[in-house]
Amino acid sequence: MAASDQGSQREQAYQRLRRLLVLEQVTEGERLRETEWAERLGVNRAALREAFARLEAEGFIRKGPKTGYFVPDLSTEDILEIIEVRVMLEGGAIERVVRLGHNTLRELRPMKEACDQLERLVREEYVLGVAEADRRFHEALIDAASNKRLTMLYQRAPLPIIHPVIISGEQWKARVQQTLEEHRGILTAIQAAEVARAQQLLRTHLDERAFIPLYAG
Numbered sequence: 071m072a073a074s075d076q077g078s079q080r081e082q083a084y085q086r087l088r089r090l091l092v093l094e095q096v097t098e099g100e101r102l103r104e105t106e107w108a109e110r111l112g113v114n115r116a117a118l119r120e121a122f123a124r125l126e127a128e129g130f131i132r133k134g135p136k137t138g139y140f141v142p143d144l145s146t147e148d149i150l151e152i153i154e155v156r157v158m159l160e161g162g163a164i165e166r167v168v169r170l171g172h173n174t175l176r177e178l179r180p181m182k183e184a185c186d187q188l189e190r191l192v193r194e195e196y197v198l199g200v201a202e203a204d205r206r207f208h209e210a211l212i213d214a215a216s217n218k219r220l221t222m223l224y225q226r227a228p229l230p231i232i233h234p235v236i237i238s239g240e241q242w243k244a245r246v247q248q249t250l251e252e253h254r255g256i257l258t259a260i261q262a263a264e265v266a267r268a269q270q271l272l273r274t275h276l277d278e279r280a281f282i283p284l285y286a287g
Contacts, residue, residue: 079117084124086111091130091141092230093201098143102131129228144230152229153276159224160208161269163215164256168263172214178257180210185253192246200246207253211260249275 259268
């Protein structure tokens, strides 16, 4: 296989698996079996091993005591640390967006579009799509700050969406509807240049989502 093909497969494996880990679509504690994941991601095992090593270095997965890689179980302390980092990064982004005058409809359009997409996906009960739209809202907030290093840090940090308890049916719809309303509230506060209010809504949003069920199985 040509070096360019191998590099392409490695990047494909890395990007796709990382996204699943960020969206918590891989069970905590699960062992990542090479044969299964190489087939699932459509790459060769050598490329997958390189992707595994990169994800381990970034803190998304851990090497087992003997062989293989595992998805780490998040303790309460882990969850609180992730929330704290996200509040720092996203809260800082809110302050910068307003300070730079980027809190206009044009600059914040991607955040609004993420809200609209989330609303559509809830109606369709498309679980993974809902998780994607949820993450896209927060990524759009970071992007609106127009700081390349902040964007790089946010993209590379192991900051998964956290939803440790699984619910389904009407409970799930109600919880995601609440998430949508919280997103829209944050967006409205940013547009109004209410930095402190937007930051408080963000913290409450992240705190509640960490300990209240969100996604159906």
